[in-house]
Amino acid sequence: MINRLISKIRKTNAPIAAGLDPMMKFVPEYIKKAAFAEYGETPEGAAEAVWQFNKGIVDAIYDLIPAVKPQIAMYEQFGVPGMAAFQKTVDYCHEKDLVVIGDIKRGDIGSTSDAYAAGHLGKVQVGSRTCGGFGEDFATVNPYLGSDGVKPFMEVCRKEKKGIFVLVKTSNPSSGEFQDRIIRAQEGAADKPLYEIVGEQVAAWGEACMPEEGDYSYVGAVVGATYPEQGRILRQLMPKAFILVPGYGAQGGRGADLVHFFQKDGLGAIVNSSRGIIAAYQQEQYAHFGERGYADAARAAVLAMIEDISSALTR
Amino acid sequence: MINRLISKIRKTNAPIAAGLDPMMKFVPEYIKKAAFAEYGETPEGAAEAVWQFNKGIVDAIYDLIPAVKPQIAMYEQFGVPGMAAFQKTVDYCHEKDLVVIGDIKRGDIGSTSDAYAAGHLGKVQVGSRTCGGFGEDFATVNPYLGSDGVKPFMEVCRKEKKGIFVLVKTSNPSSGEFQDRIIRAQEGAADKPLYEIVGEQVAAWGEACMPEEGDYSYVGAVVGATYPEQGRILRQLMPKAFILVPGYGAQGGRGADLVHFFQKDGLGAIVNSSRGIIAAYQQEQYAHFGERGYADAARAAVLAMIEDISSALTR
Numbered sequence: 253m254i255n256r257l258i259s260k261i262r263k264t265n266a267p268i269a270a271g272l273d274p275m276m277k278f279v280p281e282y283i284k285k286a287a288f289a290e291y292g293e294t295p296e297g298a299a300e301a302v303w304q305f306n307k308g309i310v311d312a313i314y315d316l317i318p319a320v321k322p323q324i325a326m327y328e329q330f331g332v333p334g335m336a337a338f339q340k341t342v343d344y345c346h347e348k349d350l351v352v353i354g355d356i357k358r359g360d361i362g363s364t365s366d367a368y369a370a371g372h373l374g375k376v377q378v379g380s381r382t383c384g385g386f387g388e389d390f391a392t393v394n395p396y397l398g399s400d401g402v403k404p405f406m407e408v409c410r411k412e413k414k415g416i417f418v419l420v421k422t423s424n425p426s427s428g429e430f431q432d433r434i435i436r437a438q439e440g441a442a443d444k445p446l447y448e449i450v451g452e453q454v455a456a457w458g459e460a461c462m463p464e465e466g467d468y469s470y471v472g473a474v475v476g477a478t479y480p481e482q483g484r485i486l487r488q489l490m491p492k493a494f495i496l497v498p499g500y501g502a503q504g505g506r507g508a509d510l511v512h513f514f515q516k517d518g519l520g521a522i523v524n525s526s527r528g529i530i531a532a533y534q535q536e537q538y539a540h541f542g543e544r545g546y547a548d549a550a551r552a553a554v555l556a557m558i559e560d561i562s563s564a565l566t567r
Numbered sequence: 568m569i570n571r572l573i574s575k576i577r578k579t580n581a582p583i584a585a586g587l588d589p590m591m592k593f594v595p596e597y598i599k600k601a602a603f604a605e606y607g608e609t610p611e612g613a614a615e616a617v618w619q620f621n622k623g624i625v626d627a628i629y630d631l632i633p634a635v636k637p638q639i640a641m642y643e644q645f646g647v648p649g650m651a652a653f654q655k656t657v658d659y660c661h662e663k664d665l666v667v668i669g670d671i672k673r674g675d676i677g678s679t680s681d682a683y684a685a686g687h688l689g690k691v692q693v694g695s696r697t698c699g700g701f702g703e704d705f706a707t708v709n710p711y712l713g714s715d716g717v718k719p720f721m722e723v724c725r726k727e728k729k730g731i732f733v734l735v736k737t738s739n740p741s742s743g744e745f746q747d748r749i750i751r752a753q754e755g756a757a758d759k760p761l762y763e764i765v766g767e768q769v770a771a772w773g774e775a776c777m778p779e780e781g782d783y784s785y786v787g788a789v790v791g792a793t794y795p796e797q798g799r800i801l802r803q804l805m806p807k808a809f810i811l812v813p814g815y816g817a818q819g820g821r822g823a824d825l826v827h828f829f830q831k832d833g834l835g836a837i838v839n840s841s842r843g844i845i846a847a848y849q850q851e852q853y854a855h856f857g858e859r860g861y862a863d864a865a866r867a868a869v870l871a872m873i874e875d876i877s878s879a880l881t882r
Contacts, residue, residue: 273679276692295691325673325683325686330686330691330700331650339646358672361742364588364640367590367641370644376644379612383613383645385610385644398739400739400740400742401741419711424676426712426715427715428713429714429768430711433764435750453745
């Protein structure tokens with residue numbers, strides 16, 4: 253799957269994932285109105301609105317980008333109907349040949365991580381049959397529990413040729429609270445921050461999880477666009493890890509900040525933008541598209557993002 | 568909710584949560600057979616089997632214990648039907664007046680953590696209406712992203728009188744990989760492991776999240792039974808945090824290890840056992856109950872666990 257992602261990035265010339273994080277305030281009124289008319293102001297109604305909104309976005313941008321990153325929390329908040337909308341979104345993106353990165357940030361121990369890995373990236377056994385789960389291609393994973401939480405995902409990645417992105421340095425303002433703490437070195441080595449220790453571990457996990465061909469591992473990393481200097485260090489520490497870079501646009505990251513996350517060959521990272529794309533019509537720059545043009549506004553925002561990143565990488 | 572949990576612990580004299588982690592291998596054949604006959608060997612069939620299994624367990628033990636802790640991964644692996652079984656389980660446990668600790672280990676940033684908090688502990692806005700989500704009473708939270716990931720849960724806890732348990736030192740063998748790393752101290756202070764730093768932060772978050780009455784905060788901590796020495800230290804560092812203690816029984820923790828997690832008043836901790844209770848009939852000690860006696864075996868295991876912990880606390 254990492255090779256498929258890379259081949260799609262090459263084909264589209266767009267190292268970009270569109271974040272399908274459909275907060276209700278991003279969904280145009282006319283879509284909500286139609287959904288509520290059918291299902292009422294209920295979780296079912298919200299889930300229908302989210303799904304219709306997503307479908308419009310995907311139809312407008314699927315030919316421009318290699319991947320989408322649905323944030324499962326935005327679906328899970330609407331309970332079971334929300335999870336059904338998540339499933340529909342994953343399936344529809346696959347119909348449109350998009351790589352789906354499930355932003356699930358799961359992480360637990362042993363048999364529990366097994367269950368998450370099987371349910372999102374693999375298959376589960378039911379009696380004599382194996383059944384598919386949500387079926388994303390990649391998932392994000394939280395490393396706080398150590399190898400016990402990550403290895404079950406690695407097993408599934410090897411078997412199903414799927415991939416993970418492990419949280420290393422997240423894009424949020426308080427990410428340094430624990431991630432930047434300085435770890436006392438073992439003998440002879442230098443002290444270094446926790447995110448570097450996690451990055452080194454991601455590199456080690458990744459070595460054990462290489463596809464038969466290609467330069468990048470099934471085990472990638474999440475490093476926020478808002479921390480370009482840390483991105484530069486981590487890029488070197490994890491040469492075989494693809495980096496998923498959130499925080500572009502709305503969170504403050506810009507094209508020029510992104511160069512550090514890429515290798516010299518222009519590969520090695522995929523940048524996510526969520527509200528910058530899906531809620532583009534709410535920004536002044538794209539306001540002329542209007543509510544009913546939200547999908548066209550998303551397309552325009554993707555084209556601008558491709559241009560921003562391409563020109564930054566060319567310089 | 569923390570006061571309700573404490574009052575129920577006092578009433579039952581059982582600081583125990585039963586872990587509703589229904590792996591398929593724990594579910595008796597006759598239950599699976601009936602579920603598959605109705606729904607086929609499908610995720611729907613698996614979800615039905617899980618739900619019927621849970622119902623039997625809950626009916627057999629609800630009067631003995633204050634709380635249950637369903638592990639959401641065991642439901643989520645079966646996709647949307649699995650999440651529906653999770654919802655049914657939460658609702659049924661509420662009917663039986665049990666406190667429900669959702670073992671979800673979520674943690675994300677800003678608006679995303681808002682969505683998780685609302686969807687699991689709070690309410691979501693849909694048009695002009697507010698709707699309940701999965702509706703657990705407590706949730707477990709992963710702290711790797713710092714305050715940004717935890718504060719949205721704290722907001723909901725304050726508003727809805729719910730609670731969280733933040734992962735501090737987890738019960739698994741590799742939990743030390745990052746959690747035990749020694750953090751270099753700021754001037755004048757002593758170096759200490761990451762789990763202590765996280766524990767101090769949990770104590771600080773907890774101070775800001777006290778109920779109107781009572782000694783314990785809405786913000787608790789997860790500390791594994793398998794690390795009693797660390798439990799002793801963390802118990803002192805976080806005097807107002809209730810500690811959720813997983814790892815009893817199958818993972819190796821015993822009653823005698825648990826005393827360090829409690830305060831002198833015999834409160835301050837709640838111990839979880841999952842397979843030790845729900846799969847008791849598969850253990851030699853309870854094998855005489857047979858498959859069809861799985862729920863009675865669970866009741867016997869709960870009674871034994873109450874006895875083990877009571878006698879350890881009395882000594």
